[in-house]
Amino acid sequence: MHLPVRLLLLGSFLLCSGALARADAGEGPAAPPAAQPNAGGTIDVSTSMPVKDHHLPKLAFDGSASTYFLTRGGVKAGDDLTVALPADLHVIGISVSTGTPDHQYQLAHGELALSHDGAAFQTAVPFTDGHATVSSIEGSVRALRILVTEADSSPLAINEITLAGVARLPPIRFRTRFLVDYHDAPEAKPFAETCKSLCEEWYPTFTDMFDTPEAPPQRSVVRLLFDLNKGVAYATTAGDGISEIHVSKLWAVQHPDDTALIIHESFHIVQGYSGVSGHDHLGWLTEGLADYVRNRLFMPVEIKPDPNKAKYTDAYKTTAAFLMWLEDHKKKGICFKLNAAMRIPNS
Numbered sequence: 001m002h003l004p005v006r007l008l009l010l011g012s013f014l015l016c017s018g019a020l021a022r023a024d025a026g027e028g029p030a031a032p033p034a035a036q037p038n039a040g041g042t043i044d045v046s047t048s049m050p051v052k053d054h055h056l057p058k059l060a061f062d063g064s065a066s067t068y069f070l071t072r073g074g075v076k077a078g079d080d081l082t083v084a085l086p087a088d089l090h091v092i093g094i095s096v097s098t099g100t101p102d103h104q105y106q107l108a109h110g111e112l113a114l115s116h117d118g119a120a121f122q123t124a125v126p127f128t129d130g131h132a133t134v135s136s137i138e139g140s141v142r143a144l145r146i147l148v149t150e151a152d153s154s155p156l157a158i159n160e161i162t163l164a165g166v167a168r169l170p171p172i173r174f175r176t177r178f179l180v181d182y183h184d185a186p187e188a189k190p191f192a193e194t195c196k197s198l199c200e201e202w203y204p205t206f207t208d209m210f211d212t213p214e215a216p217p218q219r220s221v222v223r224l225l226f227d228l229n230k231g232v233a234y235a236t237t238a239g240d241g242i243s244e245i246h247v248s249k250l251w252a253v254q255h256p257d258d259t260a261l262i263i264h265e266s267f268h269i270v271q272g273y274s275g276v277s278g279h280d281h282l283g284w285l286t287e288g289l290a291d292y293v294r295n296r297l298f299m300p301v302e303i304k305p306d307p308n309k310a311k312y313t314d315a316y317k318t319t320a321a322f323l324m325w326l327e328d329h330k331k332k333g334i335c336f337k338l339n340a341a342m343r344i345p346n347s
């Protein structure tokens with residue numbers, strides 16, 4: 001089946017801002033979510049603030065003053081970076097320093113909050129001169145949150161988060177926040193929630209698997225919006241670095257077993273080929289790689305194009321079948337090389 005899915009190649013593009021406004025309950029900034037249950041022995045970090053290039057949150061835990069987490073742009077009141085700790089990690093003190101090595105981009109107005117259950121946070125201490133320290137913690141801490149309390153047009157750099165009493169840090173895992181909105185189509189809830197779970201599991205995996213120096217950073221926030229009245233789905237990234245996947249309301253209800261479409265769409269966010277000059281004619285390959293990931297890496301299926309009609313440039317499943325044949329019979333790893341080349345102008 002030719003999947004009628006389209007990709008918007010223009011990156012600086014925000015659709016359906018009205019729908020997004022309605023998705024936010026209340027008039028103030030949306031409250032940060034609870035720290036997700038963390039039983040995996042990792043330190044899980046999530047944030048509402050888009051990442052600048054590859055200044056990822058793990059750089060705030062590496063013990064180096066020369067590397068840091070950096071936001072893509074200014075910050076809003078209510079923005080946060082939340083850190084969920086493993087249950088068996090005994091932290092006796094926490095220190096957070098913000099700003100670059102030359103003291104730019106400090107947090108001017110903010111607070112450090114702690115949680116004993118991962119859900120309810122209490123302010124522990126405000127930031128002063130870009131720093132916040134809690135020196136003696138009573139009881140167990142399951143999560144900490146750096147909260148922006150006033151908007152700032154400058155980016156924010158979080159240089160180091162130090163956990164006192166921890167001799168060896170567990171691995172740092174960056175968890176993208178997938179915000180799902182199906183208020184236009186409540187009957188699509190099961191489909192939408194499954195898509196959210198699939199994205200949480202697979203998007204970071206594919207981001208790591210297909211990482212190259214030119215890759216877009218793992219997104220902090222991806223919105224899954226079930227708001228289309230026609231077509232099937234498409235992915236886009238707005239100028240503020242927040243990605244969106246829009247899905248047809250009708251398709252979600254009429255094709256409840258087609259949740260794998262979200263794998264195809266989320267891979268477009270991983271690809272980040274937007275605006276790469278010289279590749280405008282290679283949309284068939286962009287779509288073919290997304291279907292390769294869906295039909296080989298996510299849920300392997302055999303695709304048998306009609307040899308009398310099919311061309312490898314037919315995009316989607318037909319191109320995916322060609323890529324599988326190349327991987328199996330000609331050049332193993334070709335899909336990773338093609339992905340890398342697609343991110344480089346005129347390659």
Ligand SMILES: [Zn+2]
Binds near residue numbers: 265290
């Ligand atoms: Zn596509």
